[in-house]
Amino acid sequence: MQATALEKIHVALGARMVPFAGWSMPVQYRGILDEARVVRSKAGLFDLGHMGRVRVRGPQAETFLQRLQTNDAAAIPPGRIRYAMILDDNGRTQDDILVYRNPGNDGFFLVVNAGNCARDLGIMRALAGNFDVEVEDCTHSLGMIAIQGPLSQQITQRLTNADLAALKYYAWTEATVCGAPMTVSRTGYTGEDGFEVYVPAGHEPKVWQAFFDAGREHGLEPIGLGARDTLRHEAGMPLYGHEIDETTNPLEAGLDWAVKMNHDFTGRGALERVIAAGGTGRKLVGLTTTSKRCPRQGYPLVHGGAQVGHVCSGSISPTLDTNIATAYLRSDLATPGTELQFLVRDKGEPCTVVAMPFYKRAR
Numbered sequence: 045m046q047a048t049a050l051e052k053i054h055v056a057l058g059a060r061m062v063p064f065a066g067w068s069m070p071v072q073y074r075g076i077l078d079e080a081r082v083v084r085s086k087a088g089l090f091d092l093g094h095m096g097r098v099r100v101r102g103p104q105a106e107t108f109l110q111r112l113q114t115n116d117a118a119a120i121p122p123g124r125i126r127y128a129m130i131l132d133d134n135g136r137t138q139d140d141i142l143v144y145r146n147p148g149n150d151g152f153f154l155v156v157n158a159g160n161c162a163r164d165l166g167i168m169r170a171l172a173g174n175f176d177v178e179v180e181d182c183t184h185s186l187g188m189i190a191i192q193g194p195l196s197q198q199i200t201q202r203l204t205n206a207d208l209a210a211l212k213y214y215a216w217t218e219a220t221v222c223g224a225p226m227t228v229s230r231t232g233y234t235g236e237d238g239f240e241v242y243v244p245a246g247h248e249p250k251v252w253q254a255f256f257d258a259g260r261e262h263g264l265e266p267i268g269l270g271a272r273d274t275l276r277h278e279a280g281m282p283l284y285g286h287e288i289d290e291t292t293n294p295l296e297a298g299l300d301w302a303v304k305m306n307h308d309f310t311g312r313g314a315l316e317r318v319i320a321a322g323g324t325g326r327k328l329v330g331l332t333t334t335s336k337r338c339p340r341q342g343y344p345l346v347h348g349g350a351q352v353g354h355v356c357s358g359s360i361s362p363t364l365d366t367n368i369a370t371a372y373l374r375s376d377l378a379t380p381g382t383e384l385q386f387l388v389r390d391k392g393e394p395c396t397v398v399a400m401p402f403y404k405r406a407r
Contacts, residue, residue: 048093049187049248057266064269065159067094072268077362079271080278083234084363087193088267089255092240093248096161097186098168101151102177109152112171114294114311115143116304123147125214125231127302130167131311135293135318139164140284142231147218155188157284171310187248191255191264192238192275194405199259200239203251204228208239216240222247222254233272235279235403274359277368280330280401286341286357287328287370296324296372298400327378328356330400331369331386335393339369339386346385346392347377355386361402368402369395 046067054061059070070091072079082088100109109117115128122145130138139160144153156164161183168179191200201208206219206228216229221241232238243251256264273283282288288297293311295303295318305312318324333339339358344351358369369386377384380399385392 048091050091070268072270073266076270079267080274080362082265083193086263087195090190090267092188092190094158096156097183098154099180104175104177105151108175108177110307114303114309120145122149123215129294135311135314136290137288137292185245187243190240192232192234192236195262196238202258203254222251234275277357277359278361278363278403296326297328326372329373329378330398331395332398333367333395337388337393338367344387363403
């Protein structure tokens with residue numbers, strides 16, 4: 045089991061540690077719903093040291109990335125970030141990733157899911173043999189700490205010389221943080237404003253503590269994976285192994301906006317065939333329920349007495365004060381307002397198809 049540089053700090057803070065994607069990670073420090081509310085109203089700090097981090101450099105780095113992933117790497121300006129997917133030859137999703145073009149335009153940086161990191165690196169290294177490119181795994185040489193919530197800019201600005209007000213959403217910049225050179229990005233996986241700091245190994249405890257010193261008066265709290273999952277679910281963001289996996293393609297998942305058909309990425313031909321056939325016949329939808337029971341992953345969905353799908357993700361939404369879920373349904377059932385049932389021990393509970401995201405912050 046791997047551990048991030050902050051594991052001892054999490055234990056000292058009273059976190060409940062669990063195995064996650066081969067890492068020992070904090071799932072919660074106190075109640076998951078309370079932690080989610082802190083992020084929505086104030087700010088929360090996350091240890092993301094388990095996420096995969098990869099540098100891509102060399103004369104053919106851009107050409108390599110055009111083949112590797114679905115978004116248009118050539119169209120990413122220096123210092124900007126794009127969401128994308130790695131597919132197989134059949135157009136099935138191997139991972140969803142973030143692609144960063146370096147602020148100095150001297151290469152790229154990728155953030156990949158912890159559970160898929162080894163597979164992603166294998167795909168990258170096999171493909172790199174066809175290009176003049178270097179793929180460097182820097183997961184263990186570079187920490188990753190994120191802050192999310194409406195007070196995140198105010199708190200983070202106290203630690204860095206970067207002008208965070210000028211840093212756009214899905215952008216990153218070189219900066220000094222806690223007196224050392226680092227990089228700061230503005231993305232997030234909660235539906236709130238926030239930042240990620242990429243921290244050279246050995247500096248993680250110092251930066252973590254500096255955030256709490258800067259954020260104590262603002263109510264900053266540590267946040268675990270449980271609340272992070274609830275927050276991303278409310279914001280309609282997919283999680284690998286739930287809404288997307290090697291059985292889904294990005295078109296049926298509603299992620300076509302991250303697929304640019306102007307370059308020859310792996311899986312493009314398969315997606316072209318899906319488009320020509322009019323789709324796969326199913327779509328990812330949101331569900332809400334008036335039931336006190338929460339629809340959970342794997343629960344069957346029934347319409348007209350027949351099973352029509354199963355729940356991908358389900359959770360209690362502390363922001364909306366209801367229960368929410370996602371599921372793939374036949375296209376003819378994917379219209380908001382369609383009434384279904386989810387089964388709990390063979391007992392039907394009502395649910396309704398709704399548009400996603402469930403939650404969207406005011407800007």
